[in-house]
Amino acid sequence: GRHNAGAARPGQLALGMVTDVGGLGDKSFNDSAYRGLVNAQNSLGANIQVLQSRSASDYQPNLTALSEKHLDMIYAIGFLMNKDLDQISKQYPQQHYAIIDAVVDDPNVVSATFKEEDGSFLAGALAALVSKSHHIAFLGGQDIPLLRKFEVGYIAGAHQIDPATKVDVKWVGSFEDVAAGQELANVLFNGGADIVYAAAGKAGIGAIDAVKTRQNAFVIGVDSDQDSMAPGKILTSMVKHVDVAVFDIAQAIQQKKALKGHLIFGLKDNGVGLTDFKYTSAVIGRSNIERVDAIRQDIISGKITPPSTPQGLVTWKPVKL
Amino acid sequence: MHGIRKVYPGVIAVDGVDLDLLPGEIHALVGENGAGKSTLANIAFGAVKPDGGTVEAAGTVGLVHQHFELVGRLRVWHNIMLGREPRKGTVVDVDRARSRVAELAERNGLAIDPDALVEELPIGVQQRVELLRELEREPSVLLLDEPTAALAPAEIATLFATVVQLAKRGTAILVVTHKLQEVIDYTTRVSVMRHGKIVARYETADTSVDEIARAMVGGELPQVAQREPTGAAPCFAARDVSAASDTTTVSGLSFEVHAGEIVGIAGVEGNGQTALADAIAGMIPYTGSIELDGDSTALRHRNNIGIVPQDRHHEGLVLNWSIVENAILGRQNLPGIRKGALTDWRAARADAAAIVERFDVRAASLDVAVKMLSGGNQQKLLVGRALIGDPRFVLAYQPTRGIDVGAAALVQSRLIEARNRGSAILLISFELDEILAIADRVLVMYRGKITGSFTGSEIDRGKIGRLMAGLS
């Protein structure tokens, strides 16, 4: 098997991971987490095992199966596993666990969450700065609370630059339907938006496809660095470094460092952030890049607090700087 | 065919039969229901594999099934020309197909609309389609399994005229039938089957209806029961009923059936019998009123009534079910059968046993699926179900269709016995003889209207025949 290197040798770091129903290949946090795991395999010499889940009722047996193997760390990828992990971690108090995107308050669990709204805020600000039509768009996968953090952060960021910027929002209704992602991106572009922030898993690939043949139009990628998928057409990617979180935790375990119960990954530690505009710096321009960086500092310093829920967005006002 | 043998679970359907068909002969195959005629015909055709024996045929073999094998949702011409469609380039030459069918029908005296949808045709007309389909292929051996069961007398005559013509041209013909007069009138030889064996074979010229019938049943024919006088209490009443079914309409029908009376509806098929029967059964909407003892809902609720439907396979039976299960269909809510929410299967089984016993249904057991029964035995089951428990009112549509002579006499007797015990019986039949034999009163139907009514001594075969033909 590809993911299962067999039993760990004595002394070797043994890591396990349970994906959520999105599974490997989601081009989102499952993939990103897997990258972190592979990094651990390569640079820490870890032995890794991955179990994929087909439905919510698979989480528990999968977590149990790994727990029975007494690994050094078991990662539960995705907020949907929080209840199950809570239960399993109590059953195996000696076992260490980590969960991504949710908080489980048990002594043997490390929770890692990300400030997606902060990164998305930067993406929105950048889009508002670059947009010629003052009209940008957000394309979401499924309308779930986690994705709403991306949406509202993005809108707030745009409004921070120019409250008159129009932001269209559409949802694919799926993270898989690439064709639908493409057509919806087309609809958004044809509707006048010139930048689409595609936070839609695999369906986002469709948006990247849609932008390739268009002039003066851009997509902002998400989760991983997608900039090279259509060089020059992807303004930037709002990366969410689940891989970094996974790797950091593995490293801490190996070095027997104590871990905090809840790790929050934000802009400061590069847990979230924009890529380095490798292909697009010319289009964006120096001054815009500097403005975005200034906003980044303001968020880190606490001057700006991007909203993370639709309710928060309603009461949120652009911050006078 | 030599030493043909076919065993089904529980029955030896065909048991060592030898049969030669000579070119140019019309060979009749007769026998009781379940004797094995259809099985033998199907073996000759090649549709059923025999367990023993050999079949040899010079040339092609055609079979006219009694339970037709037609494609209901296609048109007549297509059914007849299936597999032999005339072409114009790569497409079907519809005009040629149509005219071919029209010509074939014309030549054989079987009127048909080549463009009609088969499923919308009455059973008698479907029979013609099935026949024409085989005639079109001009097989060198033609097997006809009860081809006349659903035909009117005039059609039977034209059919046999065709058959005789075919024989003259050298076709070998086997006719399975229960109408012994046809045997005498048209065939050259006759084989009698009983319990899977050929028990007698005659040159038709040397034999008689009686002799064949005796050979069939292995003794004397049962006598039809006597009618006894009954009081004439009104029971069933139709008033000014108008209705339309798929193929026929009726308008302004009014008549009564008294308790202890058999009223026969005489008429050529297609004159509204189906619409009338469907309206009475509550299967189609109608205007006017239909009442049983003054209650217009009684019929709909199936309380105490018995119905013999027209098409036993689709309307009457659940083919995959056992005799027991079928015996209570339509009666499942009667007090004796239904106990609270439950079915009293013991009572159902007793009823089934009673039907099988009283109507001489021949089956390996009460638990065999009715699709395993021969056609005539299925029909007997259907009639038995309608009559069991002496219902107040019985609607019998062609009750003896496909039933052998002995069994037909039995069924007629059972109808008369039910009448004698006070049932009101409405008999719809295309066989005038049957109506004349058992009806107390005869109504003639023509083009959806009742054109004549005859009671007791007024009943006059000639007058009725003329009215049936639309003459006055």
Add this chain to the structure above:
Amino acid sequence: MKVVLRLLAGPAGALLLAFVLAAVAMLIAGVNPVDGFSALIRGSLGGRRPIAETLVQTTALLFPALGISLAFRAGLFNIGAEGQLLMGGLFAGAVGAHLAGPSWLTVAALLLLGMLGGGIWGGIAGWLRARFNASEIISTLMLNFIALSLAGYLVAGPLKSPLASGAETAPLLPNNWLPAFPTIGSLSFGDTRLTISILIAIATAIVLRFVFTRTVFGYELRAAGEAPEAARRSGINMPRMTLIALSLSGAVAGLGGAAIVTGVLHRFNTSLSPGYGYTAIAVALVGDLNPLWVCVAALGFGILEAGGLMMQADAGVPKDAIRVIEGLIILVLAARRYFATRASSAPI
């Protein structure tokens, strides 16, 4: 020799073929079939916990399969068990997060709510068919998608748990959890996910069988399915039968959804089912629509599902290869009737 041949032509041959195909699939996946199969058996039957997991999966398939059987028996092609299951779970989950009271009462209430949810969903299709003669194949299928949208909307919005960052309802109060499977002698299932829902499912099967074979309603339902025209002519109110049959069918599937929510997940979310409602169609048909055989078929599929997880964990067979193996086994099972008739008519 002849006996062996005969066995090979029979169901044993079908199973053997299934195993050979599965082995080939494993070899392609780079897995030693011996490891694969032993993981399958260990994961499904190899001890108390695996057996419990097998029964959890069996239960999840059994309810929708029984619901489907009921509809199919009435001649109604219900392919909407997935949506009905979801609605049942949704109803139970939405209320279960808040319902307080004596446990036996609230659990029973939630199960009934699940039946109500599924029943409404089936009933809509039944009503459309009865009233407008609208094909239940289309409507039940469409209702699957609509259920998913509706549930997705509700859990992301109005029913969203304030605790969860994801799309799901708040956790069920513990008094609303289905009780664990009773201890048999020294065998306790308290620490597994096995609850009394398997007993409820089996009881449902027995009731259904009783309804089919003993009651007048069951008789009429089967008549409607076997020979609709004959049934109509025997006085059965077909539209009413359609409505009732599809509602009941949905209710049974919905009960399954509620059982998953109250017994396994203890909350509702939209990834409740990996497609149980679709696989259950195969389960119902493989079980010949006979409730007791459907139980057996569900057990077989449950073994595959539970064993499949272990194949992934221990033998490293990827989950997609497991799906292929399941599909192959279903294909071969579908052909079992052919093998069975061959066996009975094969010359010896």
Add this chain to the structure above:
Amino acid sequence: MSTGVSLMLTLAFLTLIKSVPIVYAALGGVISERAGVVNIGLEGMMTAGAFSAVVFTNLTGSPIVGLIAGIFFGAFLGFILGFAATFFKVDQIVAGVGINLVALGGAAYGLVLIFNQPGASPQVNQLAPEQLLPQITVGETALIVLGLLCAFGLNWFIYRTPWGLRVQACGENPRAVTDAGLDPLRLRLYSVIASGALAGLGGAFLSICEVNLYSDGMTAGRGFIALAAVIFGRWTPWGATGAAVFFGFFEALQYVLQGRISWLPSDAMQALPYLAALFAIAGLVGRVRAPAADGVPY
């Protein structure tokens, strides 16, 4: 161009594009069911078509080869279902469910085996990606036209040619076909193979024409929608095509309307095609009847 006009255009083109894959699969459903085989496996056949088209395009660089491969592998699954349904007399629905599992699982696993990456394939050459109109590429146009031709051709085949009439008879009463000296099993087998080929083509449209990669779950239930379209269209080629366009239209409509009606949640919008279908079938009064022997092994 005013926004209104451009919106209408967007809607029109999107309708066409969203309909095409469903049209192909639905036509496949028509031919198979007309011959008496219920094809629940359409979804799997689309998946096979979509996946193999990408694999072969990747292998050869030619999307035309990919398209042909898509048709071929769809037809191959059709062959399996057809063979199982005719010569093995299996329950067609069970077999269809099995085929779906094998295809969906097989494609997902194939991604790992062939491209060594789960979830989605790398991008491959797209079939004629040149933009014809702002909305629509040359490849899409070609396959839209071909789809219409297929509908036209199937209609002609079923109602005009002798073989089509025989296929119809097969779905109604295979015994009558046997009696006519023909082999209904063979006719059924061929029909299901054709069905798979059409569904495969529909899948290939999704993967190498509309976009340029295969991603797990990208058929997103379209095979089942096609099945509904077959019934909706009363088992006729034009009816099924019309029903497919109906679904395509409402899918397109929800794309366009989303976000424009602020009080309607996006989930309600996504349910639009299905809700529309529910209302439509309720309004479709009259008898809708499957071929008499549809689904019955012979």
